[in-house]
Every structure is written in C-alpha cells, then in structure tokens.
Amino acid sequence: MTARVTMRDVARAVGVSPMTVSRALRDDETVNEKTRHKIRQVANDLGYVYDTTAQAFRTQKSGFVAVTLPSINNANFAETFRGLSDGLSASGMQLLLGSTNYSVEKEEELVRQLLTRNPEAIVLTGGHHTDETRALLSARNLPIVEMWDLPADPLGHVVGFSNAEAMATLVAHLAASGRRRLGYVGASDLTDLRGAERRDGALAKAADLGLPEVEILDAGPAPVSMRHGAQAVSALGSRVREFDALVCVSDPVAFGVLSECRRMGLDVPGDIAVTGFGNFEVASVSDPRITTIGVTAREIGEQVALLLEDLFSGTPQDGPRVVDVGARLVLGETS
Amino acid sequence: MTARVTMRDVARAVGVSPMTVSRALRDDETVNEKTRHKIRQVANDLGYVYDTTAQAFRTQKSGFVAVTLPSINNANFAETFRGLSDGLSASGMQLLLGSTNYSVEKEEELVRQLLTRNPEAIVLTGGHHTDETRALLSARNLPIVEMWDLPADPLGHVVGFSNAEAMATLVAHLAASGRRRLGYVGASDLTDLRGAERRDGALAKAADLGLPEVEILDAGPAPVSMRHGAQAVSALGSRVREFDALVCVSDPVAFGVLSECRRMGLDVPGDIAVTGFGNFEVASVSDPRITTIGVTAREIGEQVALLLEDLFSGTPQDGPRVVDVGARLVLGETS
DNA sequence: CCGTAACATGTTATCGGTACCAAACAGGCC
DNA sequence: GGCCTGTTTGGTACCGATAACATGTTACGG
Secondary structure (H helix, E strand, C coil): CCCCCCHHHHHHHHCCCHHHHHHHCCCCCCCCHHHHHHHHHHHHHCCCCCCHHHHHHHHCCCCEEEEEECCCCCHHHHHHHHHHHHHHHCCCCEEEEEECCCCHHHHHHHHHHHHCCCCCEEEEECCCCCHHHHHHHHHCCCCEEEECCCCCCCCCEEEECCHHHHHHHHHHHHHHCCCCCEEEEECCCCCCHHHHHHHHHHHHHHHHCCCCCCEEEECCCCCCCHHHHHHHHHHHHHHHHHCCEEEECCHHHHHHHHHHHHHCCCCCCCCCEEECCCCCHHHHHCCCCCEEEEECHHHHHHHHHHHHHHHHCCCCCCCCCEEECCEEEECCCCC | CCCCCCHHHHHHHHCCCHHHHHHHCCCCCCCCHHHHHHHHHHHHHCCCCCCHHHHHHHHCCCCEEEEEECCCCCHHHHHHHHHHHHHHHCCCCEEEEEECCCCHHHHHHHHHHHHCCCCCEEEEECCCCCHHHHHHHHHCCCCEEEECCCCCCCCCEEEECCHHHHHHHHHHHHHHCCCCCEEEEECCCCCCHHHHHHHHHHHHHHHHCCCCCCEEEECCCCCCCHHHHHHHHHHHHHHHHHCCEEEECCHHHHHHHHHHHHHCCCCCCCCCEEECCCCCHHHHHCCCCCEEEEECHHHHHHHHHHHHHHHHCCCCCCCCCEEECCEEEECCCCC
C-alpha cells in the first residue's frame, strides 16, 4: 500500500510550507484566498485525509466528549444521546460512548478507559458513583455533567429531574382517584439507582398519604423490561386481584404488566390501574394508553449540549449549573 | 492546575527511563517483576493516566472501530451495537459510533468524519452507499464490514441476512393460512433501504403466489415506528376491512397497527392478520403476540466482532467473508 | 577467570499536525 | 525614496508515547 498522504505532501505539491496548508485547511482568515483554494484543490486531488489524531495530540484537545449511559438499548437514553449528539455536532465535538450496564463498578472501569482518550468533558448518567470514580474525575480539571438525576452532592453540572418527586406525583394521582392497595413492580436488586429512587419515592408518598404498605413485586435483576413486567404478574397469579393499582418502574415494565393483566382477564383500569414511567412510545400507542411520567429525554441531551457549548466557548461561569428539566404526569387510560 | 503527569514524570520518580515505564505499563514480558511493580505503584501514586491519544499517534493505530447505524433509537440496532461492543472490548478496541438517520448522504458525511480518526476497521449498516462513500473507503486499506444486509456488490466483509427473502417467507405463511388481500405498511419514501427491500420482497412474493396486488399503506417518512403504524390504520378508516392481512415493515409498526385495529373493534387475527419484522420485545409480550421475523440482532454484532478479531489477530484471510446469520419465522397469535 | 547467552534497561528518532515567533512582501503616505 | 502598517508566509520546536537498535548486567559452564 502507498504511504499515507500528509500535509507535507500537499505542501510540496503546491509549493508552500506545511504550515500554510495547515492554516488553509482550518482558519481561512490569514491565508490568501487563491492559495487556500489551490491547497484545497490539491489536497482533494491527492486524496489527502486530515489526521484528527495528530491534531488532538499536538493541541492536547481531543475533540471528544465522553458519555456514559446505563444502557444503549433504552429508548429514553437513546433519545438523550441523540439530543446530545446533534447539539454537539455544531461545535465539532464527537461523542465517545460507553455503556455501564447499570453498574457503578462498570462505570468506574469505563471512566478510567474514557479518560485515557483525553475527553474535553464527561457526561455521566445519574448521580451515584464509586469513590474511585469520583477521585479519578476530580483529579482532572474537566467539565463534568451528571444527567437524569438531581444528585445531592453533584460532581459538577447537573441536568435532570427528581425521580422520587415524579413518582410521588404519580402515587398522589392514584390515591386521589381512590386507589389504595398499591403494588410496586421494579428490579429486585438496587443496581439501577434511578429505579431505586423511584421506588423510594413511591413508598414514601404512599406512607405519607396513609395508604397501606406498598408491596414490592420482584421483577428480577436490573435492567427490567417488558417481559419482566409480564413475568412478575404471572408469578403473582390470582393474588394480583389483591391490588387495585400496580406502579411500575418504567413504561416497558408497565406494558408487560398491562398485557399480562389482560391475558388474565382483568379489566384495566376497571379492576386495576397500571402506571409506567418515562413516556415511552409504547405508553401512548398501546390500547389502553398507559398513564405515565413524561420525561424530556431528548431535551436532557439538548440541555447538556447547550451547557457544554457554553463552557467550550469560554463564557465565564459562576459555579456549577443545575438545570431541572422537570417531569410531568401524563394521564392515559390505565388509571 | 498542575501540568499533566507523563511517563517521564513517573520514570524520574522511579529512577528509570521512560521506555521502561512504557514497557512496564504494557507488555510485562521483558521488564523485571520488581521494577514493574514499583513503576505501577508510583504511576498510581502520582495519579498518572495513560495517554491513548499519544499512543495512537505514535503507533499509528487508533484502537478505534468506527460504526455507523441508521438509528441508535432502535432496539435491534442497539442490540447489535452491544454485541459488537462486548465482543470487541476483549481485544481492547473502542467503538466510535455515528448515526446516519437512514440517509446515505449523512452516512457519507459521517464516514468522512470517522476516517479522520484513523479507525482500524469500519462497520456499516446496510449495503447502499453513495459513490463518494465507496471511493473514500476503498482509497484506504481498511477492513470494511457491511451488516444487516446481503449486498449484491459488497465493499468488504458481510454479516447479515436477506431482508427480501425473510419477508417472502412471511408472505408465504400468510398465503398458506388463507390470507389473500394484503396491505403493506411501511415508510413512504425509500430512504430506509432495508425497509424498501422488505417491501419489494413482500410484493414480489405476493405476485409470485398469484395474490391480488398488495396495496401500499403510507406510514410517513422513515423512520417509522409505533405511532406511524397506528396513524396509517386510522387514516384508512373503515377501508381497513378490505384487507385480511397487514404486513408491516417492523414490529413497532405492527404493534401500532395492532393497537389501532383493536381500538376500531377489529378482531386480530379473526378479522385481520398483522405481522411485524425483527422480533422486538413488544412482539412477544403484546396481547396477542405478534407474528414476526426473528433476526439475531445481537448475534450480528457478535459475528462482526469475531470477524474483526480474526482480522486483527492477523489470521490469513482468503478474500472477503460473507456470514449469513439467517432469519426465521416466529409465529405469534396475530396470524 | 573468561566467554557467551539470556535478560534487563537505555538512547535516539519519530509519528503529523500546529503554537509561536520571525520574516518577506505589498501598498499607502509623507 | 524611505518609512510604516498590514497581510501573508515560513522556520523551528514540540505534544507523549514507542519502534528499533544499542548497551549494560547477570548467570553459568568450561
């Protein structure tokens, strides 16, 4: 194979210095219009491809923003990623994606790996991290954004909402419509910390409102999805009739619960209410539509992008910013 | 902020040369056990973080595999990405992800951008690309994998299945169970080329079997999802009764169609059959379960990873490889 | 005690851009 | 013409790791 074409080659072909080529392919300001045009032309003819790695090395700016998501296979996180990606492409940043599988240990490993690429900022999902992760991150002078939560002790900037509070709204709504015997369907372990917060929010609000104790229905280890919701209900068998509302950690779980309830001949919402979380597409398309919490997944990504753009553009900051994008009750036909 | 810690700093602190530090943090073979241990220790104490950018630059190996997906917000592509990601993490490769939004022009732009990062291989979804993309790629001596399709004129290696053939199987099944008046629900434009192939496969097979002409029900521009399936049916109104089967480009669309049919009081599969494609979770959880085509999304990713590992390990290759992972009919309760 | 092999470590140059500073050049003004 | 200003271009060093080669060190048999 022929050796790679570098700026030097282009420079030689045009009869200028590599420095001029470098300028011509970037700032445009100082280089003479004709020279620049010629350089671009020749670069193209020679099949020159710019080497971002070399640039990143020399300038010590990688052009990367590192992102960790619990799972890529989740419509909401995917939307956030898209919002972030679209928002940042304007400033020429590329995303470096890692998936933590809902594990803070995996997150630590990932952060360690991502940091070796010299990202110019790092975006984490959630506010729970290992001590080691926190140490790694604070040792670098690097903008940090935590999203999808409102952590009590943030590492840097925050774009999110209160999962507990949103869930409390939902429980209040159920109580107001006369539901009293609530079951909560979510992951059995607590690796999904956002899920855990939602659960705590539901339990606390129910206690607050004087409802009977909420029974926890185990849907298996995180991440839980449609099939786990269905399984949790079928495992319950006829005991499901003891409840008049099933509060689910997410819409996919709620959909599984809903489907299984119908298979068992239950009337939703006549016999039992079902609620989800996240306003996934399935919630608004299913028959009946599922009552849920609307989170602005895409907006979270966009807000993070805006925040980072501000940081990159050098706008002076007065301390870490906290953006609460909120979450609202979306009434469906299952409650 | 203090300047970054480099190998030089570690070397000075330990009293060895930077070269020894470099070796100690990598191969382990030649460096004395005690020296290595000391170096690791000191590196850790100093908070040294390896600089992959510098390594990538010096060795001219980026450690990146570039991947383009039509959409990240699609459970199947997300699964493929996971399979690929998990499979490649063993060989220390990191994925550089780009989303084409089902557009070959966006793909070209993306490929151009990704190539500046010197990826060691590139994985594309689908077999349709602009001429410019093909030119860009063949100018580099770079392993190329196309997945999710069996292109007639592949750029390199292939891991996929025939979308048209799979759809033909589905239509044959419908015909065998007595369905004759078929409607096809998919994107109106042809930007989703895999979708277009599925459509062509369905139409061709129907014609082949002597069924009446299949009517195309427009679900809007790609990408189409649940809501578009539902809208297509509601737009049809009572005309939906003219069909005895609705073949959908994907499971999400089929689910939308199914929900809307039920809202309209139709009995599925009594009055009308509904089929999907992709074996998404919603197909197996919904009530009734949706008849679909099972594609091995995760396996595609895993197979690509295996293929690339082989290439990276230097195993001699005899020409580009083609892996047909196949696709099978998954009978549900909607047909 | 020496030669040689096996192991362990050091030296130098380099990957492809670009920051920084210097210099060449053109045009305008007195 | 001489001087100044502004525009355009060039020269040199360097970012942090490592390939390739050279050198030093130890172990051991004869």
